[in-house]
Amino acid sequence: DAGVIQSPRHEVTEMGQEVTLRCKPISGHDYLFWYRQTMMRGLELLIYFNNNVPIDDSGMPEDRFSAKMPNASFSTLKIQPSEPRDSAVYFCASSPGTGTDTDTQYFGPGTRLTVL
């Protein structure tokens, strides 16, 4: 089992540039989550999908952030335009949604984003 895959692992960009983060969830998982982690705020849920449909995006900071899940094996989180305060580690996680570990979330390795 490959686990949750994220790319890129590191991204350094300049303020105003567009940033796209990518995620491949564990095959068969019905839920996909995007989180942001900073020292100050900890791990924050940005948005999550159920069967490719966005369910709750109330954690998305502002309109500069958008997320899509065109199919069951791929999701993107886009920031346009990026700002220095967006610098953080962005994690993608997936969970089965059914079975004995229905709510257990499995995290990808994260993308460390630095906006200069």
Add this chain to the structure above:
Amino acid sequence: GQNIDQPTEMTATEGAIVQINCTYQTSGFNGLFWYQQHAGEAPTFLSYNVLDGLEEKGRFSSFLSRSKGYSYLLLKELQMKDSASYLCAVSDYSGYSTLTFGKGTMLLVSP
């Protein structure tokens, strides 16, 4: 809404036992999770409690009291590799199985 509280830092000695506490206030409850996160890495699942009592898994045990809104993670026979952040998270079915995470407890194990 959710409010999850856990200590910011703890220190312990190799071979010792340490207990990391977590208290929570939730509008709904469907289980409590503990995750371990080493520096620069992703959180990894440790344990899940939905009923009151103690769940033991090797050197790690987790306890839950729903009436008190309280959980703890017990780590025995501490090893240097246990130095990490430990995150308490609550599942709230008012939000479709989402997890709300505490800010984590940084545990430093010294020789």
